[in-house]
Amino acid sequence: MNGDILPVRKKTAAPAAGDIQFLLEGLPHGVAYFDRNLRLETLNRKLLNILEIPESIFGETTYLRDVLEHAAPACSDQKDSVSDAMIARMKKADLADNLSAFSAEHNLENGKHVEIRGEVLPGTGYVLTLADITSRKKIGVQRNNNAAESQDKTGDAGKNGSLDTLELAKELVAAQNRAEESARHTQAILDAMTDGLLTIDKNAVIVAANHAIEKMFGYTVDDVIGQSLLFLLNSTFFVNQEDLVIYFDSLEREKKEYKRKETGYRKNGTHFPVELSIREVGIGEQKQFTVLVRDVTERFEAEALIRKMAMHDSLTGLANRNLLQQRLDEALRMAKRLGKKVSVMFLDLDMFKPVNDLYGHATGDRLLRIVAERLIECAREVDTVARLGGDEFAIVFTNLDDESVVTKIAQRILDSIQQPIEIDDKIHHVGTNIGISFFPHDSRNPDELIRMADVALYQAKDNGRRLYRIYDSLMDASAKAEKEIEMDLSEAIEKNELSLYYQPQLDTIDNSIVGAEALVRWCHPTRGIVPPNQFIPIAENCGEIIPIGQWIMETACRQAKEWQERGLPPFRVCVNISAKQFHLSDFTERVEDALYNSKLAPQWLELEITEGMVIADKAAIIPKLEKLSSLGVTLAIDDFGTGYSSLAYLKRFSVHQLKIDQSFIRDITEDHDDAAITDAIIRLGHSLGLKVVAEGVETEEHVQLLRQKGCDVLQGFHFAEPLPVAQFEDWVQIHNDKLSG
Numbered sequence: 001m002n003g004d005i006l007p008v009r010k011k012t013a014a015p016a017a018g019d020i021q022f023l024l025e026g027l028p029h030g031v032a033y034f035d036r037n038l039r040l041e042t043l044n045r046k047l048l049n050i051l052e053i054p055e056s057i058f059g060e061t062t063y064l065r066d067v068l069e070h071a072a073p074a075c076s077d078q079k080d081s082v083s084d085a086m087i088a089r090m091k092k093a094d095l096a097d098n099l100s101a102f103s104a105e106h107n108l109e110n111g112k113h114v115e116i117r118g119e120v121l122p123g124t125g126y127v128l129t130l131a132d133i134t135s136r137k138k139i140g141v142q143r144n145n146n147a148a149e150s151q152d153k154t155g156d157a158g159k160n161g162s163l164d165t166l167e168l169a170k171e172l173v174a175a176q177n178r179a180e181e182s183a184r185h186t187q188a189i190l191d192a193m194t195d196g197l198l199t200i201d202k203n204a205v206i207v208a209a210n211h212a213i214e215k216m217f218g219y220t221v222d223d224v225i226g227q228s229l230l231f232l233l234n235s236t237f238f239v240n241q242e243d244l245v246i247y248f249d250s251l252e253r254e255k256k257e258y259k260r261k262e263t264g265y266r267k268n269g270t271h272f273p274v275e276l277s278i279r280e281v282g283i284g285e286q287k288q289f290t291v292l293v294r295d296v297t298e299r300f301e302a303e304a305l306i307r308k309m310a311m312h313d314s315l316t317g318l319a320n321r322n323l324l325q326q327r328l329d330e331a332l333r334m335a336k337r338l339g340k341k342v343s344v345m346f347l348d349l350d351m352f353k354p355v356n357d358l359y360g361h362a363t364g365d366r367l368l369r370i371v372a373e374r375l376i377e378c379a380r381e382v383d384t385v386a387r388l389g390g391d392e393f394a395i396v397f398t399n400l401d402d403e404s405v406v407t408k409i410a411q412r413i414l415d416s417i418q419q420p421i422e423i424d425d426k427i428h429h430v431g432t433n434i435g436i437s438f439f440p441h442d443s444r445n446p447d448e449l450i451r452m453a454d455v456a457l458y459q460a461k462d463n464g465r466r467l468y469r470i471y472d473s474l475m476d477a478s479a480k481a482e483k484e485i486e487m488d489l490s491e492a493i494e495k496n497e498l499s500l501y502y503q504p505q506l507d508t509i510d511n512s513i514v515g516a517e518a519l520v521r522w523c524h525p526t527r528g529i530v531p532p533n534q535f536i537p538i539a540e541n542c543g544e545i546i547p548i549g550q551w552i553m554e555t556a557c558r559q560a561k562e563w564q565e566r567g568l569p570p571f572r573v574c575v576n577i578s579a580k581q582f583h584l585s586d587f588t589e590r591v592e593d594a595l596y597n598s599k600l601a602p603q604w605l606e607l608e609i610t611e612g613m614v615i616a617d618k619a620a621i622i623p624k625l626e627k628l629s630s631l632g633v634t635l636a637i638d639d640f641g642t643g644y645s646s647l648a649y650l651k652r653f654s655v656h657q658l659k660i661d662q663s664f665i666r667d668i669t670e671d672h673d674d675a676a677i678t679d680a681i682i683r684l685g686h687s688l689g690l691k692v693v694a695e696g697v698e699t700e701e702h703v704q705l706l707r708q709k710g711c712d713v714l715q716g717f718h719f720a721e722p723l724p725v726a727q728f729e730d731w732v733q734i735h736n737d738k739l740s741g
Helices: 017-026 046-049 064-071 081-091 133-146 147-191 211-216 241-250 298-310 321-338 350-359 361-378 405-416 446-463 478-492 530-541 544-567 587-598 611-615 619-630 647-652 670-685 700-711 725-740
Strands: 028-034 040-043 102-107 113-121 125-132 195-199 206-207 258-265 272-281 288-294 341-350 384-389 392-400 419-421 425-427 431-439 466-468 498-507 515-524 526-529 570-575 605-610 634-640 657-659 692-693 713-715
Touching: 028 046, 040 064, 040 341, 046 125, 064 081, 064 125, 081 113, 081 425, 081 657, 147 405, 195 211, 195 258, 211 258, 211 288, 272 298, 298 321, 298 670, 321 341, 321 384, 321 446, 341 405, 341 446, 350 361, 350 425, 361 384, 361 405, 361 419, 361 425, 392 405, 405 466, 431 446, 431 692, 431 700, 478 515, 498 544, 498 570, 498 725, 515 530, 515 544, 515 713, 515 725, 526 530, 526 570, 544 570, 544 605, 570 634, 587 605, 587 619, 587 725, 611 619, 611 634, 619 634, 657 670, 670 692, 670 700, 700 713
Parallel strands: 431 466, 515 570, 570 605, 605 634, 634 657, 657 692, 692 713
Antiparallel strands: 028 040, 028 125, 102 113, 113 125, 195 206, 195 288, 258 272, 272 288, 341 392, 341 431, 384 392, 419 425, 498 515, 498 713, 515 526
């Protein structure tokens, strides 16, 4: 057959089971194929018709002796006929290799006369054929009875024999044409595939490939057949062929599919990321594998772009807040091991706003870039210089022995920033204020070090500006207030001081309410309303977040059920889950209890978790997420884009939604970086089958731009601020009336 017709070209190709049956049904005689143990593998309908038996007469496991029993039931070793004796021995055989080629004529009990043939396929099996020769035998009898008519009959028989041969040839040609048409149809399907498809044997040698492999790697199909799979990979996991063979041998057949990330190697020497989907297939008794090769360059580049944009400031090229936090965490871990010190420095600029307002954003941006360069020159190579936003900067100093290193650099920065800056023939003068904190003297907590450096920065401003100040506990009168809040929090639930506010989430297509985020508020008897950002971090530190978090989940479930019973259109209630709460060993049971006690169906509860919560301990996290997902609860990744932004964990974990952090939404209409990050998150979320929610929507321009980008759900002050229950119910009624009107 022409190579262009074959969709998959092989050096040693076994026909598919469907193709074998198709050809068998086109033959003019009965055929049965048996494996090496003489178990029936397949037969055609012609054989059943000759024996005049239904297909159902054969059980789930049928052997050669069972078929012969229907063809020649009376045969035994004692029969005088040589053919009877041979058939009897065939009935007793248990292996194909113990048989030999056989041909004999035999009378069936139904009156038909058949020619029985047997042929051994060495190492493979046995083929039995039955040809109905009843008509031919009748002609022979007539010729013996009437010599005069025998010549005519013989002539007719010869003619009929020729006709039978011709018909057989026609049927074989027709069968071949149908097989070729089936092959062309299969080729059309495989040619439409953009993914490469390989078949490899147990030694990881390629035995078949489709044409997409040529487009993907630049090799012809003939080039790759007979090569190791490593021929197409630049793998760091598989060092040699032995590693590859061991890997494939270790795969469990029961598992439907294995996926691997690898690097493809093209003929021109370039590399590109690929994803391999591996399945084991059985061809006869041979163990082989199909390997689907997918080019994931676009996904890989998009993930890298998101990570880069999420970790660096595009204006100055410095680290941003996210990367600063990451570097600080790393510095603290190293300092604890080595007994070193770490310092956090916060800076902002004096007189930057007048320059920006008077000379425009272009001049302001150039000034910020110059300041960034000066900060890099003043800091050491091992330090991390970051821009936090606007005219705010920060530096993490690591591996310190002496705190004076930081104070000397602080003074050098003060002197450097005050030097005149020339932009477009104009001289500008700005200054800076600096706040400094130290590990372990001030705190061992990274968030506290950042907060303390910020407190010291404001102290520097209060003390006259263009100064540096080192954090002192006297600066921080809030420490006492925090302790008081911690003590009061322990009684807040019992005293019924906590309440939930709800902020609606709207579908971008029909503006319907699809969810409401439950947000806790604390009405303190003497302090009044305490903002969440003041008491939630304290609750996290002291452990009170666990009972508070459980109260929030149970209250939100009860409220959602109450709304449904009162006839409000159902929508999900979204509950934020803290890290300490999520990592409880009985967290899933706590969720089940909240649903059971409230009688709320699981699909109306959404749990919002952060990226950091699911990255640390994958072995423990994956079963927990799968259990929650199996309950029917919706899982959302909150503040996506501010942390790891890894698509790898999104594919592995059972999550359903991404919530884009509001920091990207706030300036989306003005900041091209924020717009690009948002667009990339939406597209990648959709590519993984996830819905995408944008929080922090504050203007109609935000709404229109996010709808244009294909965002699924919107949430923010543009629609409604978080509202207490009664006001939220009024808002829902008014909103639904507008939709129905």
